[in-house]
Amino acid sequence: MLGHDSAIDVYRQALPVILVSLVAGLFSGTLLGTETMREGIESVPGILLLLPAFLATRGGVYGSLGARLSSGLHQGLIDPHFEWNDRLRNAIVASFCNGMIVSVFIAVLSWGVSLVLGREANLLELLVVLIVAALLSAFAMLGVLLTVIFKGYRRGLDPDNVIGPVVTTVGDVFGVAFLLIGIWVAGVVL
Amino acid sequence: MSAGGDVRRGDEPTEELPQENLPREWTVSGIVSTLVPLLLALSILQMVSGTVLESFEEQLLSYPSLLVLVPVMIGTAGNLGSIMCARLSTQLHLGTLEFSPTNPDIRANVGAVIGLAATVFVMLGFAAWGIGNVLGGNLGLGTLLVITIVSGMLLAVWVVLVSTVSVYLSYRFGYDPDDTTIPIVTNVCDITGVLILFGVVTVVL
Numbered sequence: 001m002l003g004h005d006s007a008i009d010v011y012r013q014a015l016p017v018i019l020v021s022l023v024a025g026l027f028s029g030t031l032l033g034t035e036t037m038r039e040g041i042e043s044v045p046g047i048l049l050l051l052p053a054f055l056a057t058r059g060g061v062y063g064s065l066g067a068r069l070s071s072g073l074h075q076g077l078i079d080p081h082f083e084w085n086d087r088l089r090n091a092i093v094a095s096f097c098n099g100m101i102v103s104v105f106i107a108v109l110s111w112g113v114s115l116v117l118g119r120e121a122n123l124l125e126l127l128v129v130l131i132v133a134a135l136l137s138a139f140a141m142l143g144v145l146l147t148v149i150f151k152g153y154r155r156g157l158d159p160d161n162v163i164g165p166v167v168t169t170v171g172d173v174f175g176v177a178f179l180l181i182g183i184w185v186a187g188v189v190l
Numbered sequence: 191m192s193a194g195g196d197v198r199r200g201d202e203p204t205e206e207l208p209q210e211n212l213p214r215e216w217t218v219s220g221i222v223s224t225l226v227p228l229l230l231a232l233s234i235l236q237m238v239s240g241t242v243l244e245s246f247e248e249q250l251l252s253y254p255s256l257l258v259l260v261p262v263m264i265g266t267a268g269n270l271g272s273i274m275c276a277r278l279s280t281q282l283h284l285g286t287l288e289f290s291p292t293n294p295d296i297r298a299n300v301g302a303v304i305g306l307a308a309t310v311f312v313m314l315g316f317a318a319w320g321i322g323n324v325l326g327g328n329l330g331l332g333t334l335l336v337i338t339i340v341s342g343m344l345l346a347v348w349v350v351l352v353s354t355v356s357v358y359l360s361y362r363f364g365y366d367p368d369d370t371t372i373p374i375v376t377n378v379c380d381i382t383g384v385l386i387l388f389g390v391v392t393v394v395l
Binding site for chain 2: 009015029093101102113
């Protein structure tokens with residue numbers, strides 16, 4: 001499986017997932033381009049500013065979880081069957097903490113950058129938007145990632161080739177949607 | 191939902207029994223303390239691309255087809271980088287990786303990344319044009335294709351460089367590339383992806 005795949009092998013293994021993620025990316029781009037989201041972008045100052053950081057953080061947090069599990073599977077450190085052992089639990093809890101800590105930080109940071117750039121921004125509003133979006137993301141990402149890695153590995157799919165695309169795909173499909181939900185929640189609560 | 195409600199506040203190290211001379215442990219505190227500082231630093235960097243997006247806000251809101259491009263550009267760059275990094279770091283763990291341009295593994299990865307980028311960015315041009323039309327964008331097909339292909343290929347070459355260098359440096363500095371490289375690569379490629387995209391947009395429009 002590993003070791004000496006040719007470029008064609010890697011291409012063939014990765015293409016389906018990359019295409020799926022292209023479709024997902026288009027989906028989230030389309031969502032960004034809709035009237036509703038464009039209004040959201042206009043009504044909550046700082047959304048475009050935090051968008052790349054928010055999308056990337058999830059990639060980093062869950063991508064590294066995926067890479068860790070994948071190496072663990074290859075090394076035989078974890079079993080390709082989902083079972084609650086310490087090792088797996090630690091990896092999952094850690095990635096959840098990572099996601100939440102960094103999302104809160106991003107909210108504060110965007111607010112700070114907006115102030116420095118002389119734009120208006122509401123710290124509480126950004127915090128609510130990001131915490132809601134990060135929580136929803138965590139559940140969606142963990143569910144999908146674990147399913148794909150374990151099921152895929154058992155079926156002979158090398159997780160290394162699919163983790164990144166899967167993470168960004170799920171992230172793309174849900175990320176913008178969760179931000180929208182966050183914007184909506186912030187609008188209701190505040 | 192797999193993030194169970196029984197999780198504890200995960201900041202203290204959990205005691206693990208040493209199992210048959212494991213190369214490394216997975217502890218919550220270990221993973222968090224490795225990743226969080228890195229992600230915080232990278233989020234600060236991400237503000238660069240956020241600022242670029244904000245400064246193009248008017249154009250983005252008036253040409254929805256450009257908004258359509260943003261997540262795909264970012265996502266695909268990150269995808270290609272993470273495939274490359276994940277493969278390189280697993281090979282590193284298995285002890286089958288040597289960093290040299292003649293290494294068939296590295297060559298295969300590079301070839302695949304370039305091929306995948308070419309495939310995706312041509313399709314993206316057509317798709318963004320189609321979707322843009324529906325959303326009320328009025329950029330031409332030719333214009334969009336030039337934007338996606340030029341920025342996409344520049345990005346692919348960049349992704350290859352960044353991935354290889356970051357796996358290598360991570361290994362040199364004694365960090366596990368599984369923890370460090372994907373966040374670094376996805377972030378670096380996002381920022382540069384947005385910069386490259388809007389650089390090309392500025393030239394073309």
